[in-house]
Amino acid sequence: MAVADLLTLTLMPFILASAVQNTWFLGDIFCKVFQFGLAFSWAASIYSLCAVSITRARIIMRPYRAPEKTTMIVMLIVVWALSFIISLSLRNHATMETRLATNMTFCLPALYSEHYKIVLSQFILYYLIPVSVIAFNYIRLALFLHKSPMMSLVSSRNTRRASVMIFCTTAAFSACWLPVYILELCIYLRVYHHGYAWDTFYFICNILQYLHPCINPVLYVLLSKRYRNSKTKRILCRQKVKVKPQVHSLTEPS
Numbered sequence: 001m002a003v004a005d006l007l008t009l010t011l012m013p014f015i016l017a018s019a020v021q022n023t024w025f026l027g028d029i030f031c032k033v034f035q036f037g038l039a040f041s042w043a044a045s046i047y048s049l050c051a052v053s054i055t056r057a058r059i060i061m062r063p064y065r066a067p068e069k070t071t072m073i074v075m076l077i078v079v080w081a082l083s084f085i086i087s088l089s090l091r092n093h094a095t096m097e098t099r100l101a102t103n104m105t106f107c108l109p110a111l112y113s114e115h116y117k118i119v120l121s122q123f124i125l126y127y128l129i130p131v132s133v134i135a136f137n138y139i140r141l142a143l144f145l146h147k148s149p150m151m152s153l154v155s156s157r158n159t160r161r162a163s164v165m166i167f168c169t170t171a172a173f174s175a176c177w178l179p180v181y182i183l184e185l186c187i188y189l190r191v192y193h194h195g196y197a198w199d200t201f202y203f204i205c206n207i208l209q210y211l212h213p214c215i216n217p218v219l220y221v222l223l224s225k226r227y228r229n230s231k232t233k234r235i236l237c238r239q240k241v242k243v244k245p246q247v248h249s250l251t252e253p254s
Helices: 002-021 027-061 069-090 112-147 153-188 196-223 225-242
Strands: 095-099 104-108
Touching: 002 027, 002 196, 027 069, 027 095, 027 104, 027 112, 027 153, 027 196, 069 112, 112 153, 153 196
Parallel strands: none
Antiparallel strands: 095 104
């Protein structure tokens, strides 16, 4: 998931440059590469989150049958392979399109006439299905914990901590992407009209869309107790080394 977020962040300079110049300036081939990379990073991030929720539910519900390393590797390969196939199919027709009225060139996932087929497919594959999978695992886990009140205190704390992290990352994903699909639906239904309110909403949606990869690392640091503890120990150790007192002999001449 971190690798997928990093991939999205590496594409941000091209997004910003295109937004500042109001045109796509890197040619048709790189447009296809750019659109695929963007779609692939989004898919890898959310499907990794699905894999984490599935694994977490399995570990908690079957604590004495922890998944083997081979199983985890296979799951990782499946996530990235699935992300690659889906992204390739959705961005296979990525192209440049020039608007004659404004003489601006855009890098689009598909021709404008086919745009909403891509948006609908992306909503189902990148949002509806992953959120449903995560919600299903949460409900299954909640029912299990409700029926198993005898779990140890340490186990329940670890479970709560892991569940909070998954919930927060899922909530961040939903909050960042749901407005984008609502906006796309409004444009498709011709409800969207240029004006201060709609243009502000459009601007906010674009910010949220590309802000999501930046939020995840912050959540990992804030919610990972093990990471915070190790980081605190390192800082304290460095401070102890810096302030280590020097002992001078009392018989040493001044």
